[in-house]
Amino acid sequence: MNKFSSGNIKRTTLSQQVLDNVVNLLMSGQLKPGDRLPSEFELMEQFAVSRPVLRESLSALETLEIVTRKPRDGTIINDKISSSPFKAMLALSINDVPAIIEARMVLELGLVTMACEKITDDELERLKSTIDAIEQNRDKDYGYLDQEFHRIIAEAAENPVVEGMIVALLIAHKKTDSLITYRDPDITIEHHLAIYSALQQRDHMAAYNAMYKHLSFVRTKILNKQ
Known part of the structure; x- marks a missing residue:
């Protein structure tokens, strides 16, 4: 039985x-x-x-x-x-690529605007170091550096309620990153620098727009390969 x-x-x-x-x-x-x-x-x-x-x-x-x-x-x-229901919900849709990408956009657009208010100088320095490292590894698979860039921003929001969302976000990032068949280091660096600059200036709207531009590019790149 x-x-x-x-x-x-x-x-x-x-x-x-x-x-x-x-x-x-x-x-x-x-x-x-x-x-x-x-x-x-x-x-x-x-x-x-x-x-x-x-x-x-x-x-x-x-x-x-x-x-x-x-x-x-x-x-x-x-x-x-039980304290991370977002992971369970992610599991139900892990192969629904458009939904996963949209979930990333919803979470990261909110997190980047909150990070504008809370990100520290140390976190900004670490953020910039990931961009420099991508520059130095432009001919290699720098996916782990891209993930670190987004993780720093998510954690800079410092909100315990969305902690479980951040874990799900990183898993979603890993999923979408695995679908990327070629890298665009120049575009990645340009987008990340724009996000970094907006955070440095505490400009909520610029941070939102820069992140939206970046994630829209990623969405188009992945879905066109599906």
């Missing part, structure tokens, strides 16, 4: 459907933080999927920090998942 109630999974987008089922079990309360998932064999039987499909789903859940997989203890629902 299966412990959890789940619908029969069709053969399309199987790994996403398994992921959706686990998240829905969390949201319905059938799964709770600290719970251990059934064995791989039981889950394969319950969801009617192969081992590779199941492992792909579990890897996605681990990337989203919803579960922790341990060789001897199995797969455990993370204790802090």
Whole structure:
């Protein structure tokens, strides 16, 4: 007898459907933080999927920090998942690229305007250092530097209520960054410098506009490759 109630999974987008089922079990309360998932064999039987499909789903859940997989203890629902519902919601839409990009835009446009009021000189210096590092690594994959740039701005907003959103934002950034097949270092540097300059001058409108221009460019670049 299966412990959890789940619908029969069709053969399309199987790994996403398994992921959706686990998240829905969390949201319905059938799964709770600290719970251990059934064995791989039981889950394969319950969801009617192969081992590779199941492992792909579990890897996605681990990337989203919803579960922790341990060789001897199995797969455990993370204790802090209840305080980070945005990660669960992100999991439900992780393959909806337009929605992920729009979520990034909504979050980052708000965060950059708040950062205008709160960003410190040290954070501005760190922000500028990421731009300098991109300049020095323009012929390499500088995605991690781009993510650091956006993380500094998000954390500069210093709002504990949106802390969970920032984690989801960084995961969304990693997802969209993985879809970029070529880099435009000159454009990236130009956009980041404009955002940095606006933050330095505490100009809310300029920061908003510069971030919107940057994210719109990213959106067009990614969606045109879909």
